[in-house]
Amino acid sequence: MTSSPQPAGWYPDQQNPRMYRWWDGQAWTANTRPSHDAEMIELDIEGAHDPDKIRAQVARGTQGRGGAVTGGGTLFSEPVLVVNQRAKLIEMSNEFGVFDQNGNRLGGVVQVGQSTFKKAIRLLTNYDQYLTHRFEIRDANHSTVLKVTRPAKVFKSRFLVTKADDSPIGEIVQENVFGKIRLGFLVNGQKVGGIFAENWRAWNFVIKDHADVEIARITKTWGGFVKAAFTTADNYVVEIHRPLRDPLASMVVASALTIDTALKQDDRN
Template identity: 45%
Template sequence: MTSSSRQAGGGTLFTEPFLVVSRRARLSGMANEFAVLDQHGKPLGAVVEADRSALRKTLRTLTNSDRFRPHCFEVRDSGGSVVLKVRAHDSRFLVTRADGTPIGAIAADGRTRFTFSARGRTVGTLQDRGGGGYGLTGASGTEVARATKTLHGALRETFTGGDHYVVEVFAQLTDPLASLVIAAALTLGTALRPTW
C-alpha cells in the first residue's frame, strides 16, 4: 500500500489512517454509543457500552455507582454489525470477534501502560505519552498508532470542541495486533475515564 493510498483510507475501521472518536454519547436504550468517524466526518462505525444484564442496569440506575457501569463494549462497523467485543474484568480487557472467538487480551501493566497479548505472547503495548496522548506499539517497540486529544490541520477545522479524540494508525496492521490496537484505541476514552 502506498503512502498516498494510505492517506486516502479504505473506508473501514481497519483501513483508515485516522479514526475520530466522538465523546458525545448517544443513548441507545441504557447503553452509551460513541460515533467513530473518518478524517472527513464520514461515519465508520460506533463503540457501544453494551450490557446484557438487566440487574446490572437496574443497580447502576438506582445507585448511580460506577461499580455497576457496563463493562462490555461492542465495536460496530458503519452498517451496525459487531466486529469486535471487548469485555472488561478489573484491569484486564478480553477482545473477541463478534462470534466470541478469542483474539487476545489487554492488561494493565502499571498505572499508565497496558500490554497486548495473544496466544500467550506479547504483541504490543499502549503507553501514556503525557500531554493527553497514548502511543500504541508493536512487539518490536515501534509505534504503530497514536491516540491524542489534540486536533491538527484539517482535523481541527472539521471537528470542533473538546469532545473528540483522534487515533492515527501509521501503517496497515495484521491480526492479532490490528484488532487489539483498534479495540484499545476505540474503548480508550470510556475505559480510562475520568483520567482521559
C-alpha cells in the same frame, strides 16, 4: 433466480444506530423506535455528526499530518480514525461514533448487556467500574465486527477482545496503577504491543508493536464547551502510521475504546 424481498419488520436505522425503522415490505416508513441499546432516561445533547467539525478535529489532533493518505473505507483500513463519544447529560451506557478523516461514518461502539441493576448502579453510584462491561464494535452497516469485554476489576483493567463469533483474538491488560499508564496487548500469552501514555494526565498516547516501534498515536481533542462542561464524553483521533495485519489491527482498533473506559470512567472515583 431472483432474491426474495425483505420481509416487513423493524430494522436498524442507517442514519441513527440508536433507532429502529419500520420496513413495510416495499419501502422504509417514517415510523421509528429506540433500539434495545438505547435508554430513554438518557438525555442526548448532540445531533447528527458534522463532517466539517470532524475535519477540523482531525487537523487539531494530527497537527496537519492527516489527509495525505486515504484508506479503504473501513474500521481496519483507514489511516485516521475519529472516535467521538456521544454526549449525554445522563449517561446509562457508553456509545461512540467512529469516522474517517473526512467525516464519513465508519462504524461505532455500543455498550450492551446492561441489566436494570447495572443501570441503577451507574445512575446512582460510582461503583459500576467494578462490574463487568461488554461492548460491540460495529461497522457502518451496524454489523458487529469485534467484541470487547472488561471483566469486573479492582485496581487494574483487563479487556478480552474477540471476533463477532466470540472466537478469541487477545487481551488488553493494564500494567500499572500509578504514573504514566501502560496497557499491553497480549495474544496467546505473548506481548505483541501496547499503549503508553505520554504524560501523567493520560491526554495523549502512543501505540507500539512488540519491537517498541511506534505504529499509531491517540490524541484527545476538544469536544466543545457544552460537551466539556456538562458531560464526561471524550473525543479522540487515532493515527495509524502503516497498514496493520491481525491480530494487531484488531487490538489497535479495540484500544480506542479501552482508553476511554479504563481511564476516564475510573477517574470519576
